[in-house]
Amino acid sequence: MKSKIIEGFSKLNKEQKINWLNQQYGGGSGDLKNILEQYWNHNADLQKLHDEFTENTISNFYLPYGIAPNFLINDEIYALPMAIEESSVVAAASKSAKFWLDKGGFKTKLLGNTKLGHIHFIYKGEGSKLLQWFNTHLKEELIKQSKDLTKNMQMRGGGIVNIELIDKSKEIENYYQIKGSFNTQDSMGANFINSCLEQFSKTFKTEFQKSNIFNEEEKNSLQIIMSILSNYTPDCMARAEVSCKIKDLKDDSGMPPEEFAWKFKQAVEIAEVEPYRAATHNKGIMNGVDSVVIATGNDFRAVEACAHTFASHKGKYTSLTHCDIKNDQFRFWLDLPISLGIVGGLTKLHPLVIASLQILNNPSAEKLMQIVAVAGLAQNFAAIRSLITTGIQKGHMKMHLTNIINQLGATEKEKKEILNIFKEKTISHHLVAAELERLRKEQ
Structure with a gap:
């Protein structure tokens, strides 16, 4: 066991790391070494770029990169790049695209673009006094003292949207938040938001200690726990939907359109009330969402966390998609909270990310949010369509x-x-x- 413990692993070069792994975990035969070296990129400059994306890089892990064509989105045709290893996802998305192509396609809109971050702190004084001081003094000071950080973002149309004091002391004793709302335009904005929050935190501590409103006991009680963005962005939302007359829901299974519409709506309603079904239902949505998110170099873990938190925001885990039938009209839609960027991160570095954005006509971050929502809706439509007709396994x-x-x-x-x-x-x-x-x- 001790022989597998190593000091200074990060200081070894790539070949030395692989040789050590091969000896300790590969039995020394060379098979593990061959596998790891096989997936190096033959372009040395490109491999160096890949090596610097993260730490202790020894090889590359490839995913299949597919295309789902024929997506009619807001009267424009798209081909969606999808990076995913699961069978049938790209095929299902393509099938949905074809189904809706002659029915008006997918319609999307942005429901919001505000992202959030918080200063989490403990304060043992009087809450009403803190709130009054925040509104009359601190809020303005937080904005003023972060101008150097927000200047460039404001020039691009973004910046700080709002700052609020939130009393959470009923949930944890003496616990409060300063909640910042931000518009980060075409960047995902994590670094911008976190930099602003850390500046807020410094300003807060300084101004609080300078204030003559609070006594020494209250000043000593202030403890800032952390300052961090939230990956839950319920006010950064994209909607994707499809609709048509029920008579146009002709399916190649031979099921009558009226029965198809009724069973489809029932399937969605089951996912709205039954968490066991909702988990699988939403996983299918995320098959489509994540594959485009990964292909465009965005953070699929943040996207997953946000979507599933939103699915639980009413206290019970439920479906992210909804279906309605009124006046012989079938409507199916997805409201997806999602924060994406087209600048920063890998977006200008990874060749396939650059290619993906080019295939998508180099969208803005807001348009990319809507395209990704379409991918999720299409995937869900395909899954439910199979479930209520031929079954998913065929x-x-x-x-x-x-x-x-x-x-x-x-x-x-x-x-x-x-x-x-x-x-x-x-x-x-x-x-x-x-x-x-x-x-x-x-x-």
Whole structure:
């Protein structure tokens, strides 16, 4: 066990890191080393760029990069770049795009673009006195003393939107927040928001200690715990929706449009009230969302955290999508809280991120939010459509069949025969393995 503990790992070069891993965890055979080195980029400059994205880099981890074409969004045709390893996601999105292409396509709008951050602090004095001082003095001072930080953002149309004092002392004794609202324009804004909050914190401490309103006991009671942005952005929201006459919901399964609409709405309502279903329902939405978020170099972990928090904001986990039927009109929509950027981070560094944004016609951050919402809605539509008609496994397992064949080490000839055999048959790993074994015995 002690031999696997290493000091100064970060100081080793890449080859030394790999050699150490190969000896300690790869059995020394060289197989692990070969795998790691195989995925280096042959372009030395590009590999150096990749190495510097994060720490202790030893190789690259690739995801399939696919395209879902024919998305009609606000009367403009898009092809969506999607980075994802899961079978059927790109195909399902493409199928949804095709379904809605002659029905007006997807309509989107921005519902808000405000992002949030907080100073979390403890104060043991009188809350009303703190609030009065905040409103008459501190708020203005916070804005004034952060002007150097906000100047460039203001020139781009962004900056500080509002600053509030929030009393949370009923939830944790003596706990308060200073809540900052920000518009960060085309950047995701994490560094900007955190820099502003840290400046707020310094100003707050200084001004509080200078004030003659608070006594020494109150001044000594102030403890700033932390200053940090929030990845929950309920006021930074994009809506994507589709709608058509019920009679136009013709499905290739042969299900009558009226039945299709009714079952579809029921499926969404189940996800609205049943958390067990909502979790899987929303996971499908995030298949579409995350794949475009990753392809455009954005933070999919922040996007996931925000979406699932919003799904729980009424006290119970529920569906992110909704469906309505009125006057023979079918409407299906997604309100997605999401914070994205097209500047900063990897957006000007990673070649495939640059390519993705180019494919999307170099959108603004606000337009990208709406495109990503469309990807989530399309994915959810495809999933529910399958569930209420043919079932999810038929299409999913067809896409998964190639993975099973590859896992079993089939030759190209065997692949063709297996694909033909399972054109109409139920697919499972066991059945595919049995058929492959039969073919090999016959040969």
